[in-house]
Amino acid sequence: MTSRSELERVALELFAERGFDATTVDAIADAAGISRRTFFRYYPSKNDVVWGDFEVQLDAMRAWLAAADDSRTVLAVLSDAVVRFNSLPPEAARAHRQRMSLILHVPALQAHSNLRYAAWRAVVAEYVARRTGAGPEDALPQLVGHVALGAAVASYERWLADESSDLSSLMASSFAELSAGFPTVNDPRQ
């Protein structure tokens, strides 16, 4: 009985072994012992395999934000949320590095990621909307969504570039820079 997560495991193994582009859907299906057509019932595209249970994570973050302490700054809460939903047990770090390295470095996945990012931004925008009384499509929530995503992705790239770095710290410092208006680069006396 092939499960969705089993299929993911097999696929990621092949990607690591011979690269994403060089791994055909046929090869994945073969390795998993299912037909090509069935593969596409589990995942709508080859790209989507890499994202695993992203939607579930996102739902969790949405719920966490909905119940977050309103006495703190919007950006502080967002920073915590991003840190929390990107902290992994040390033993999961290697796998997550591999996954994110694909997403951020393989052109086909870099492109596809934008579609997923939209859902992430929507969660942030929804929270900012709740806090400010605006609609989720209004200017400020959307702006914060885009900018927060930028900070998060930049942090991921730093993390991938340095084996010894800690993702949570990088996220936190990116958001700190953000809420302070980029003091190191925005000083009028400079």
Next chain:
Amino acid sequence: MTSRSELERVALELFAERGFDATTVDAIADAAGISRRTFFRYYPSKNDVVWGDFEVQLDAMRAWLAAADDSRTVLAVLSDAVVRFNSLPPEAARAHRQRMSLILHVPALQAHSNLRYAAWRAVVAEYVARRTGAGPEDALPQLVGHVALGAAVASYERWLADESSDLSSLMASSFAELSAGFPTVNDPRQ
């Protein structure tokens, strides 16, 4: 004699008429009176047609930033650059709206845009690196690149949502929000 820009004109017309996905490369080639294979000599992909001379614009922005007045704040200069390279004569607005609407709303192009955005971010990062003495791949320049892109894209989305809005003003106010650390949403007393 079919030129690159003539091909672009024909393609955008078809996209507007019957939609991006429903327009095959064969149809574009037919309409332009060239062969399918020749289309791919002018543009590496169907997606790329929509971006027109983006690289040229980007080169211009790079040059402008390289020669910018260093006595002003990094974010102020970036804001000006973004405003300047996104202000169009009123008669070009309709076409640009159409083009950007495709890029921001058609899934295939939303995805592809991420690849183009990388080049845009690199230009910003390069400038921040020059101003701060850091390398273009260092944390701060990269972070500012990502965040500035977020602000720019958010502004574009606002602009597309409102026929009567002015792109330059939207860009400027997004960057103002950014350099002030999002005062309307980042107030500890709120």
Next chain:
DNA sequence: GATAATAATTGCACCCAGTGTCAAAGTCGA
């Protein structure tokens, strides 16, 4: 346990984007 309804799986025939190859036209300088 046999059977009927339901769901999962698969094979097959497509469509379309993108690429490699090689031959045919066209261009241009000498």
Next chain:
DNA sequence: TCGACTTTGACACTGGGTGCAATTATTATC
């Protein structure tokens, strides 16, 4: 006019993704 060089085009092929209909489990019901 000849030959070198570039542009174009025809053709075949790869690979992702989809619609459809048949086939094979599953599961519920009697």
